[in-house]
Amino acid sequence: MSGPGVQPLVLGIETSCDETGVGVVRGASLLADALASSVEEHARFGGVVPEVASRAHLEAMAPTVDRALEQAGVRLAEVDAIAVTAGPGLAGALSVGVAAAKAYALAAGKPLLGVNHLTAHVAVDRLAHGELPAQCVALLVSGGHSSLLAVGDLADPVTELGATVDDAAGEAFDKVARVLGLGFPGGPLIDRAARDGDPEAIAFPRGVVRQRPPSGAAAGNPDGAYSFTFSGLKTAVARWVEARERAGEPVPVPDVAASFQEAVVDVLSARAVAACRDLGIGTLVIGGGVAANSRLRAVAETRCEAAGLTLRTPTPKLCTDNGAMVAALGSLLVERGVTPSRLDIPADPMLPLSLR
Ligand code: KG4
Ligand code: ZN
Numbered sequence: 520m521s522g523p524g525v526q527p528l529v530l531g532i533e534t535s536c537d538e539t540g541v542g543v544v545r546g547a548s549l550l551a552d553a554l555a556s557s558v559e560e561h562a563r564f565g566g567v568v569p570e571v572a573s574r575a576h577l578e579a580m581a582p583t584v585d586r587a588l589e590q591a592g593v594r595l596a597e598v599d600a601i602a603v604t605a606g607p608g609l610a611g612a613l614s615v616g617v618a619a620a621k622a623y624a625l626a627a628g629k630p631l632l633g634v635n636h637l638t639a640h641v642a643v644d645r646l647a648h649g650e651l652p653a654q655c656v657a658l659l660v661s662g663g664h665s666s667l668l669a670v671g672d673l674a675d676p677v678t679e680l681g682a683t684v685d686d687a688a689g690e691a692f693d694k695v696a697r698v699l700g701l702g703f704p705g706g707p708l709i710d711r712a713a714r715d716g717d718p719e720a721i722a723f724p725r726g727v728v729r730q731r732p733p734s735g736a737a738a739g740n741p742d743g744a745y746s747f748t749f750s751g752l753k754t755a756v757a758r759w760v761e762a763r764e765r766a767g768e769p770v771p772v773p774d775v776a777a778s779f780q781e782a783v784v785d786v787l788s789a790r791a792v793a794a795c796r797d798l799g800i801g802t803l804v805i806g807g808g809v810a811a812n813s814r815l816r817a818v819a820e821t822r823c824e825a826a827g828l829t830l831r832t833p834t835p836k837l838c839t840d841n842g843a844m845v846a847a848l849g850s851l852l853v854e855r856g857v858t859p860s861r862l863d864i865p866a867d868p869m870l871p872l873s874l875r
Contacts, residue, residue: 527599527853530587530623531846532580534616535608535636536662537561537572539579542843543591543598544850547645551590552836552843555579562703566693567662573611580619587842595627600859602849605633606870608663613866621862630859634848635677635870636840637664640806642673642851643844647833652802655831656680658791660815661807661840662689662704665787667745667794668872670804673848674855676873680794681745684728688783688809691749695779698757699772709776710812716777718814721759723782726751745794752782780814788819792826802829811835 526546533540537558543551557575561567588595603620606613617633624631641657657668657677665683686694689706696705701712728743740746756779763770787809795803803823809815816832823830837843867874 527850528593528597529600529602529846529849529853530584530595530598531842531844531849532584532601532603532616532620533636533639533840533842533845534576534580534612535604535606536612536840537567537575538840539576539583540840540842540845541583541587542841542846543587543593544646544843544846546850546854547649547847549646549843549847550593551587552841553583553587553590554841555583558704565697565703567609569609569611572609573615576612576615580615584619584623595623598627598629600630600632600849600853601627602632602634602845602852604636604639604845605860605864606636606867608636608868610866610868613868617864617866625862631862631864632849632852632857633860633864634845634852635872635874637666637668637872638673638677639844639848641668641670641677641804642848643806643837643841644804644831644833645851646843646847647837648831651804651831654800655802655804656791656795656798656800657804657806658787658810659807660688660787660805660809662693663687664807665747665749667791669798669800672855673851674857679872681740681743681747681790683747683749684743685748685750686753688747688749688787689807691753691783692809694753695756695776698760699770699775701772701776706809706812709780710814712773713777713780713814714773716771716773716775718777718781720771720774721778723752723755723759723778725782725786745790747786747790749783752779780812784812784815784818787815788822791819792822792828795828796826801827802831804831806833806838808839810838
């Protein structure tokens with residue numbers, strides 16, 4: 520990068536779960552988003568098998584980097600920095616990405632930027648809708664996380680307002696899909712099945728968290744108002760399905776899918792809108808794999824409009840894990856002139872939000 524106003528060219532590497540993602544971004548413009556997924560290798564286990572994911576990352580890494588650079592039409596020598604997800608995520612999977620990023624950075628003589636996966640899920644929206652406002656609330660819903668965050672400048676630490684006290688929203692989708700025999704990953708399959716169902720067919724519970732989560736949540740989460748719980752809902756669905764099967768009655772899969780999805784979407788969107796209102800913040804960003812859910816997008820749109828809020832949801836492809844989100848945060852950090860990471864940064868499966 521040289522000269523004022525030149526936007527940084529950043530390569531981003533993401534390996535926190537089962538997607539080997541490599542993105543190339545110039546400033547807030549997406550140049551390439553290459554992805555290799557091991558999801559099919561996990562399907563028969565009904566969940567991501569960490570060791571299988573790590574091995575798949577190892578095999579996919581170099582070809583995916585090559586593909587991203589080719590797609591972007593740039594050479595490694597031209598990039599200004601290499602960003603990588605340092606955590607949170609699966610330890611072995613993260614280690615492959617972090618080791619690869621260090622190797623590329625060292626070999627090409629480029630600065631390394633370790634970034635937080637959750638912040639990157641928010642940062643990706645700058646590729647879809649331009650720069651984020653000075654303050655926003657982010658609802659981050661994925662297979663591993665369900666959090667409400669107060670976000671200022673993305674180069675600063677993000678504050679967690681609340682989170683799930685048990686299952687993540689995506690995890691609940693995956694588990695309910697298994698109960699319904701739909702396959703893995705469950706989110707997109709439930710989304711599809713629900714289109715033919717009645718969301719009001721079965722009144723599944725909307726989990727309320729009466730106590731503060733034991734740790735992590737910041738002050739200002741009165742009575743768990745910004746927290747989530749999905750394990751009771753998941754159990755309620757399983758019990759409902761079991762009762763039908765015991766009675767020898769067919770299970771109306773579309774109705775169960777639609778009613779379950781409605782319970783999740785209702786809680787997520789209501790608490791996110793409440794957080795914006797309580798904090799006096801006018802923009803809600805929804806990110807993470809579950810943000811690809813068509814019903815969540817529709818209900819959040821309606822509720823944000825009614826509350827006078829601006830809703831920003833990245834395109835579904837940018838919601839699920841990808842390398843572009845890491846590059847998007849990386850380029851912002853270069854723009855802000857942050858100090859690069861040391862070459863001995865660890866992959867941290869529990870990386871807190873206070874660390875980028
Ligand atoms: O962000 P992501 O790709 O990986 C994690 O960081 O976990 O999210 C994956 C999760 C899975 O649980 C998957 O079932 C869910 O996102 N998901 C969806 C949809 N697409 C993916 N959940 C609901 N509706 C969808 N359309
Ligand atoms: Zn994710």
